[in-house]
Amino acid sequence: MAQRLGTLSELRAALDDGRTSASDVVAQALGRARELAPAFAATRGLRADRAAEEALQADQRRTARALRSVLDGIPLLLKDNLNHRGEPTTCASRILDGYVSPYDATAVERVKAAGGVVIGRTNMDEFAMGSSTENACDQPTRNPWDPTRVPGGSSGGSAAAVAAGIVPVALGSDTGGSVRQPASFCGVVGIKPTYGRVSRYGLVAFASSLDQVGVFSRTAADAAALLQVISGHDPLDSTSLDEPVPDYAAALDGDVAGLTIGLPREYFVEQGVDPDVLERVRDAVKELERAGAKTCEVSLPHTPYAVATYYLIAMAEASSNLARYDGVRYGHRATGAHDLQSMYSRTRSEGFGAEVKRRILLGTYVLSAGYYDAYYRKAQQARTLLRGDFEAAYRSCDLILTPTAPEVAFALGERSADPLQMYLSDIFTVSANLAGIPGISVPCGFARDLPVGLQLLGPALGESLLLRVADAYQRRTDWHTKTPPEAS
Amino acid sequence: MARITREEVERIADLARLTLSAEEAQALTHDLDTMLEYVQALDGLDTQNVEPTAHPLPVATALRPDRARPSLAPEEAVGNAPEREGSAFTVPKVIEGVES
Numbered sequence: 001m002a003q004r005l006g007t008l009s010e011l012r013a014a015l016d017d018g019r020t021s022a023s024d025v026v027a028q029a030l031g032r033a034r035e036l037a038p039a040f041a042a043t044r045g046l047r048a049d050r051a052a053e054e055a056l057q058a059d060q061r062r063t064a065r066a067l068r069s070v071l072d073g074i075p076l077l078l079k080d081n082l083n084h085r086g087e088p089t090t091c092a093s094r095i096l097d098g099y100v101s102p103y104d105a106t107a108v109e110r111v112k113a114a115g116g117v118v119i120g121r122t123n124m125d126e127f128a129m130g131s132s133t134e135n136a137c138d139q140p141t142r143n144p145w146d147p148t149r150v151p152g153g154s155s156g157g158s159a160a161a162v163a164a165g166i167v168p169v170a171l172g173s174d175t176g177g178s179v180r181q182p183a184s185f186c187g188v189v190g191i192k193p194t195y196g197r198v199s200r201y202g203l204v205a206f207a208s209s210l211d212q213v214g215v216f217s218r219t220a221a222d223a224a225a226l227l228q229v230i231s232g233h234d235p236l237d238s239t240s241l242d243e244p245v246p247d248y249a250a251a252l253d254g255d256v257a258g259l260t261i262g263l264p265r266e267y268f269v270e271q272g273v274d275p276d277v278l279e280r281v282r283d284a285v286k287e288l289e290r291a292g293a294k295t296c297e298v299s300l301p302h303t304p305y306a307v308a309t310y311y312l313i314a315m316a317e318a319s320s321n322l323a324r325y326d327g328v329r330y331g332h333r334a335t336g337a338h339d340l341q342s343m344y345s346r347t348r349s350e351g352f353g354a355e356v357k358r359r360i361l362l363g364t365y366v367l368s369a370g371y372y373d374a375y376y377r378k379a380q381q382a383r384t385l386l387r388g389d390f391e392a393a394y395r396s397c398d399l400i401l402t403p404t405a406p407e408v409a410f411a412l413g414e415r416s417a418d419p420l421q422m423y424l425s426d427i428f429t430v431s432a433n434l435a436g437i438p439g440i441s442v443p444c445g446f447a448r449d450l451p452v453g454l455q456l457l458g459p460a461l462g463e464s465l466l467l468r469v470a471d472a473y474q475r476r477t478d479w480h481t482k483t484p485p486e487a488s
Numbered sequence: 489m490a491r492i493t494r495e496e497v498e499r500i501a502d503l504a505r506l507t508l509s510a511e512e513a514q515a516l517t518h519d520l521d522t523m524l525e526y527v528q529a530l531d532g533l534d535t536q537n538v539e540p541t542a543h544p545l546p547v548a549t550a551l552r553p554d555r556a557r558p559s560l561a562p563e564e565a566v567g568n569a570p571e572r573e574g575s576a577f578t579v580p581k582v583i584e585g586v587e588s
Contacts, residue, residue: 436544
C-alpha cells in the first residue's frame with residue numbers, strides 16, 4: 001500500500017530538503033488513489049501518464065531553480081465539474097458521456113501555471129446536486145472514517161481523497177455547502193470563499209448566483225496556500241471581484257486575542273442538532289476563548305427560512321443552466337429520435353438522474369407563468385432579509401461560529417428516499433451562499449468515532465480572518481492530525 | 489390538498505423537455521408536492537417593500553473593449569458534438585414535410 005501523503009507544507013519541506021522529488025510524490029499519490037479506489041470510490045479518473053510527465057517537469061524546474069510557487073510539483077485532485085483541457089469533465093452525469101474539455105477553467109489554469117500537478121478528477125453528486133455523493137451516476141463515494149457512511153456532498157470525492165491521504169489538497173465547489181459539509185463529515189478543512197473571489201469560468205454552472213470554487217486540505221495553512229493561487233479577478237467571469245488578493249499565509253499569526261466571535265442563537269439549538277456535535281462545537285468555542293477570543297450571542301432571525309429560500313433559488317437557476325444539455329453540442333444524444341423536440345426530451349430523460357430531474361422540474365415550476373412571484377420573487381426577497389441578518393450581526397462581532405452540519409456522516413441509503421431530509425443536512429451552510437460571504441469548516445473532534453466540523457463565517461472578503469482563526473485553532477488542537485483507521 | 493397535480497407535473501416536464509415514465513411522474517408528483525409544502529413556510533414571511541436580491545454582491549455590468557480575441561478554432565468548438573458535418577452541428581430535421 002502506498003503511504004498516506006503528508007500535508008502540502010510537509011511535502012513542500014521534503015521537496016525543498018531534497019528528501020523526495022515531485023515525481024516520487026506524484027507516483028505515491030497515484031498509487032494510493034488506485035489502491036483506495038475499490039474501497040472508497042473517491043476518484044472518477046486518473047491521468048497517470050500526464051501527471052508523471054508534469055511531475056518530471058516540476059523536478060526539472062527545481063534543478064533549474066525556477067520553481068513557480070509553493071504548489072509546484074504538489075499533486076492535487078479536481079472535482080469533476082471543473083474543465084481541464086484535454087480531460088473528460090462528467091459532473092458524474094451520463095449526459096456528459098464522452099465530453100472532453102476543450103479549455104481550462106480559470107482556477108485550473110492558475111493551478112497549472114503555479115506548477116500544481118493534477119492527478120485526476122473526484123466523484124460528486126450529479127451536477128453537484130446532493131449532500132452525500134450518492135447521486136453520482138455510477139457509484140457513491142464512501143467515507144474513509146466508516147465506509148458504510150457517506151462522505152457528505154456534493155464534493156464528497158474531494159473531501160474523501162484528502163481525508164484518505166491520497167492528495168494533500170483538492171478543489172471542490174460550494175453552492176449550498178458542498179465544500180464545507182463534506183469537509184465536516186470527512187474531518188478535513190474546507191473553505192468556500194466570498195462569491196466572486198475565485199473565477200467561476202470553466203466551473204460547470206449549477207446555480208450561478210451561489211456557486212463558488214472552494215478548497216479542501218488538512219490544515220488551514222494549506223488551504224491558504226491553494227486559495228492564494230486560485231483567487232483573483234478574471235475578465236472571463238464578469239462576477240469575479242476586482243479586488244486585490246491579500247497574502248493569506250501572512251495572516252496566519254496564531255493570534256485570536258481581541259477578536260469577537262458571534263454565536264448565532266438560531267444555530268445552537270437542541271432540536272434537530274446532534275447533541276454530541278453541539279458539545280464538540282461548544283468545546284471549540286471554549287478553546288478559542290482560552291486563546292483570547294471573546295464571544296457573544298448574535299441573532300440571525302431569518303435562519304428558519306434559509307433552506308426553503310436556498311432551494312427555490314438554486315433549483316430555479318439550475319433549471320435554466322441545465323437547459324444547455326440538449327444533445328446537440330456535446331455529451332450524450334439519444335438515438336432514434338425523428339424530430340428535434342423528441343431528440344431533446346429523450347436525450348435529457350436518458351441523461352439526467354432522478355435528483356437532477358427533480359430539481360429541474362421544481363425550478364421550471366417556480367419560474368413558470370403564475371408562480372414566479374409567489375415562489376421565485378418571494379425567495380429573492382427572503383434572500384435580502386438573510387443577507388441583512390449577517391450585516392446586522394457583523395456590527396457586534398468580527399466573525400460567526402456555528403456547527404458546519406447538524407450531524408455527523410449518515411449511513412449510505414439512509415436519506416435516498418427522502419429528498420427533503422437530505423436538503424436539511426445543509427441547514428447551517430446555505431445562508432453563506434445566499435449572502436455571498438465566505439465560510440470555512442474545521443475539524444473540531446469526534447462524535448461516536450466520526451468527525452465533527454465547526455464552521456466559521458466571515459464578512460465578504462474576510463478569508464484572511466477565517467484562515468487565521470482556523471489556523472490558530474489548529475495550532476492549539478490536534479484533531480486535524482488524526483487519520484481514518486480504514487485509510488491509515 | 490395537493491399543491492401540484494400529476495397533470496401539472498407532466499406539463500412542466502414538457503416545458504423542461506423531459507419525458508417521464510408513469511412511475512417517474514407519480515414519484516415526482518409526490519416529491520414536488522412535499523417540497524412545495526416545505527417552501528410554503530415562506531408565506532409567513534413579511535416581504536412587503538423588501539427588494540429582491542438577484543445577486544449576492546453588488547455587481548456592475550462589466551465592459552471591455554470590442555476587440556477580436558483568440559478563441560476556439562471551429563473544429564475544436566464542434567469537437568464534442570455527437571453528430572456533425574464539418575464545423576456544423578447536425579440535428580434531426582426541424583421543418584415538417586420536407587424530405588431531407
